[in-house]
Amino acid sequence: MFPPMKLNRLLDENKxxxxxxxxxxxVINTLKKRHINILYGExxxxxxxxxxxxxxxxxxxxxxxxxxxxxxxxxxxDTASTINxxxxxxxxxxEEGKRRLGQISEIIKKYHLPIHxxxxxxLFKEPPVQELIQRVQEIVTQSPEIQCLLKKTVLQNRIRQExxxxxxxxxxxIATALLFDLKVGPPRERFYDEAALxxxxxxxxxxxxxxxxTPTYPLGLDFVYFLLHHEIEEFGLTPYKAGSxxxxxxxxxxxxxSFEKVNELIHTSFVPKQTGLPNPVEDxxxxxxxxxxxxxxxSLKEGIV
Amino acid sequence: xxxxxxxxxxxxxxxxKLDCYYKKEAQKNGLSNLDRIKAYLPNEYIFRAMRRGxxxxxxxxxxxIECIARKKPFTVVSGLNPSSxxxxxxxxxxxxxxxxxxxxxxxxxxxxxxxxxxxxxxASIEESKRIATQQILPDITAFGFNPEKxxxxxxxxxxxxxxxxxxxxxxxxxxxxxxVFGKKSLVNVGQIFxxxxxxxxxxxxxQTSEFGGPKPTLIPVGIDQHPYVLLARDVAKKLGMIPPSxxxxxxxPSLLDPEQKMSGSKPNIAxxxxxxxxxxxxKINRAYTGSVSSLEDHRKFGAVPEICPIFALLQYHHPDDxxxxxxxxxxxxxxxxxxxxxxxTADFIVEMVKSMSxxxx
Numbered sequence: 090m091f092p093p094m095k096l097n098r099l100l101d102e103n104k105x106x107x108x109x110x111x112x113x114x115x116v117i118n119t120l121k122k123r124h125i126n127i128l129y130g131e132x133x134x135x136x137x138x139x140x141x142x143x144x145x146x147x148x149x150x151x152x153x154x155x156x157x158x159x160x161x162x163x164x165x166x167d168t169a170s171t172i173n174x175x176x177x178x179x180x181x182x183x184e185e186g187k188r189r190l191g192q193i194s195e196i197i198k199k200y201h202l203p204i205h206x207x208x209x210x211x212l213f214k215e216p217p218v219q220e221l222i223q224r225v226q227e228i229v230t231q232s233p234e235i236q237c238l239l240k241k242t243v244l245q246n247r248i249r250q251e252x253x254x255x256x257x258x259x260x261x262x263i264a265t266a267l268l269f270d271l272k273v274g275p276p277r278e279r280f281y282d283e284a285a286l287x288x289x290x291x292x293x294x295x296x297x298x299x300x301x302x303t304p305t306y307p308l309g310l311d312f313v314y315f316l317l318h319h320e321i322e323e324f325g326l327t328p329y330k331a332g333s334x335x336x337x338x339x340x341x342x343x344x345x346x347s348f349e350k351v352n353e354l355i356h357t358s359f360v361p362k363q364t365g366l367p368n369p370v371e372d373x374x375x376x377x378x379x380x381x382x383x384x385x386x387x388s389l390k391e392g393i394v
Numbered sequence: 395x396x397x398x399x400x401x402x403x404x405x406x407x408x409x410x411k412l413d414c415y416y417k418k419e420a421q422k423n424g425l426s427n428l429d430r431i432k433a434y435l436p437n438e439y440i441f442r443a444m445r446r447g448x449x450x451x452x453x454x455x456x457x458x459i460e461c462i463a464r465k466k467p468f469t470v471v472s473g474l475n476p477s478s479x480x481x482x483x484x485x486x487x488x489x490x491x492x493x494x495x496x497x498x499x500x501x502x503x504x505x506x507x508x509x510x511x512x513x514x515x516x517a518s519i520e521e522s523k524r525i526a527t528q529q530i531l532p533d534i535t536a537f538g539f540n541p542e543k544x545x546x547x548x549x550x551x552x553x554x555x556x557x558x559x560x561x562x563x564x565x566x567x568x569x570x571x572x573x574v575f576g577k578k579s580l581v582n583v584g585q586i587f588x589x590x591x592x593x594x595x596x597x598x599x600x601q602t603s604e605f606g607g608p609k610p611t612l613i614p615v616g617i618d619q620h621p622y623v624l625l626a627r628d629v630a631k632k633l634g635m636i637p638p639s640x641x642x643x644x645x646x647p648s649l650l651d652p653e654q655k656m657s658g659s660k661p662n663i664a665x666x667x668x669x670x671x672x673x674x675x676x677k678i679n680r681a682y683t684g685s686v687s688s689l690e691d692h693r694k695f696g697a698v699p700e701i702c703p704i705f706a707l708l709q710y711h712h713p714d715d716x717x718x719x720x721x722x723x724x725x726x727x728x729x730x731x732x733x734x735x736x737x738x739t740a741d742f743i744v745e746m747v748k749s750m751s752x753x754x755x
Binding site: 311312313315316317361362363365366 | 430431433437457459464
């Protein structure tokens, strides 16, 4: 439950919130509930945790901090990360999931974040969850309308892959989200959430609400990049995958990217002359401000920004 | 609340009609407006036509912007039909070519005297060549194009264009040409060959091996010429070239009718660079205006600069944005009269034409 004044301030003043699904009022109603379970789920590649993931950890922590009876979970979608990769990589990615859990736990500890992290593979061991996934998968397979929505959740170059796996990735993501009251994620997840709403209707159960944070944009690139990449301009990169669109050299990876590189990336980034255009530097500033809310036991030498 | 006169409301309706026309045509033809591009561009890249809104829509201009920003080569091709002396409608376009050249473009200007001939606008090929050589070329020279980055050629005197046109002719069927241009402009076989392939050859020439192979090309056109660009894009793809980008420009209005374009074929509706001072003043004095006939109503309601061909002369040709903004505001609010606007405009145009004539001579 959120005290009304704090809730209004959170939703009206937070520069990180881009939009809501299905509506702002829907989100407010959910946040007024006595107990709220909040989800932020992320897949991963092998390149490490981005500062953009940190934005989500910090945001769901703020929700926990100002609400009462609020529980926030960062779900590391290790099994989901293996779905669209070659079989040889599966083991490595699952191992990386475990390593990532360790790293996130470390971040949680150092920043004193009131949230917990969990592996999807652990969650999926529970029989009711397995049943839910199976039911969602069946509905997705039978509904061209839902498949059409799910196509929009991925970049153009990944559509064939999704078709091949009968949208397993999306079905699992939706089933997982249906276990929660509220989901926080990037704007592209709107298409998952629209599909989830239809699926929940078919299952005669309530769907969750969503808050979308501002898109993640690559750093160290000029205006021409954004002009030439409409899709990135609209939805941004996948925040939690450093290698999204092979732009790992234009991301800040926690504990990996040197301070010199961070400095260079920020100074060579596109800063728009008007609002409404991608502003990677402003996004970075918002993350830093949000991090400032939490007392951190960390020295600069440790390399977390 | 002001009760506008019928005359004023009629002028406003014309302004709305023109605005709707351009927006509708752009939408119908799948063109994008330039707002997104302008939002991203650093101010130094926003050239006058874009800043003042004459250039209003585009098709895939992004690669051209990339070339400008990365200092990579690109070409702008803009043909000129030498069927009449050089007028201010041409000048508006050529000012834009100069601006684009300053941003790095190589400029190609084919003087399409073959088009003048096949369309019956010149008595003979020799006559069309004479107009191009004696009347048009000196005026183009006066613009101050960078000679190293400019190619102006008379099409009938450039055999390589016809060789290239012939080599691509099998890629274009008569049905395609008929669909794009309509039967009415394809009366003789010269028109079919010119419109079907010679024009495409001019657009794509800069991408041939003679000019260093495929590179981004920009074609500034009027909205009615969009189908030609589509045909050129189609042929470019078949040739393994880069489909040309398109920048759509609003026409400079006729002096007598804001809904018609300034054209060299009717002396009363255009100002030629060869016009004497008295002629220019006379043409401006007789021009249609954006104001109402009663001075009292003009002071009360103001004018509609969007449809005023006299204001358009300043808007298209005066170099100072602040001055244009002020005159526009003063005229729109009725602070300056049409007579004052005519004097300001005539003084400026006379001086400008004089200065260009001196350069030409």
